[in-house]
Amino acid sequence: MSARYGFDGQVAVITGGAAGFGLAVATRLAEAGASLVLVDITADALHAAAEKLGALAVVADVSQEPEVDKYVAAAVEAHGRIDLFFNNAGIEGRMAPMTELSVADFDRVMAVNARGVFMGLRAVLKVMKPQGSGVIVNTASMAAIKGAATFSPYIASKHAVLGLTKSAALEGAPYGIRVNCVAPGHIDTRMGRDLTKQINPDDPEGVFRAVSETVPLYKRYGTATEVANLVVWLLSSESEYVSGSLHLIDGAINAG
Template sequence: MDFSGKVAVVTGGANGIGRAVALGFARGGAKVVVVDRDAEAGAALAAEIGRGRAIFCAADVTRAADVQGYVQAALDAFGAIDCFHNNAGIEGRIAPTAEYDEAVFDAVMAVNVKGVFLGLRHVLPVMIRQGRGAVVNTASIAGLVGTAGMPAYVASKHAVIGLTKVAAGEVGPLGIRVNAVCPGPIATRMVQDIARQVSPNNPESVEERYAAAIPLRRYGTPEEVANVVLFLCSDLASNVTGAQYVVDGGRTSAPALGVSQGMGR
């Protein structure tokens, strides 16, 4: 997967899956724009990739002005956007729908849905002008199946898949591909936080119980998700658009679990 001469933008790029994707693009030869609210980690990652090969742009993906800012920063620094990993997301709280906090619901939908929409809204015009580009939105297996106790997250990730399908149909004729990646349980801060919410005194038991229900018997790694994102952005996937690629160790092939037994990305 050769990204020499390409420019990649990764939101939520400072940590977890986004970090692994940013590093993967850099190893493939791309210039990388790391976008995140975590300025310290984002700047450190850009420095790690190297001056002239990466920049960091602090942004809140729920604000149109910030999204326009990272798009313009990419164009100012590198002149194009060839690959876009629309990845920033939050998990929210664990609670039944009948008890779910409205403010938390709004926050999750703002980042996970509006943030993805705004990314598409402001990156796609650049790709349309270029006549090329590949987008990968981060959905989740929570966008494919329900998980008790996560109404906001599940709703938001179903919406990401919907946005992916709509955009793919719209810009496919213009030479632009839009796909989604659906991680299952990945060894990241997000999944660790969910385990702590489910069992504050013994989060390890939640992780052990969940891993035991996965056919591969383990959590995935950020790098394993990154490999799929990079494939979808590469010329190897030149005939793939509007698709949802599951990276879950077989989780969605196993019997459904409640949040006390299992977790999404």
């Protein structure tokens, strides 16, 4: 697909950049002329993606404070600034009722999805504030606006992403920095597929088909590219008055 928006000369940092939404956004931004810094915990996939897209690769665990500081420092060292930040890495964790979850199950999901997003925002805002510009998109989920039995750590972590988005938008606004979050529904990535295995290990394809049927629009999962189209619009100047909001992309599943 040809680039709809120009990002020539802009520096983009993407966490979870080796797969799924992160890789789809990286691909769009590379086509549109951005310089990319891809961050991921999965080294092999990260290096393959970075080589293909001509990006700088930083292997880092977003749940660890020194590693967050490391990826931000690497971006600044390489490019001198950060214009765009897709704060996206996340995990689904274990699906089970609260009474069957351990505190460690809860802590792991919160560490990546909530603390990791907070630490990324904190470190990147320290770079963007003196620049007087920057655009950030955090990956929340439809789990940011509803509950779900057997999915409490993930639900809590994505509600946290929405709260962090709103606070960061208010803190960034005086500096011309915009902060939004996307809230995807059921999307066909590694995570989307692994969730079907957790729901029914004996028939994940059956779960996939049943979930597809619940989606009002097209009766199908969304794609990483469809999510990337929304993220790239939010990162672009086309959305220059949009900040502090949650953007559902869910095939109307939350419209009812």
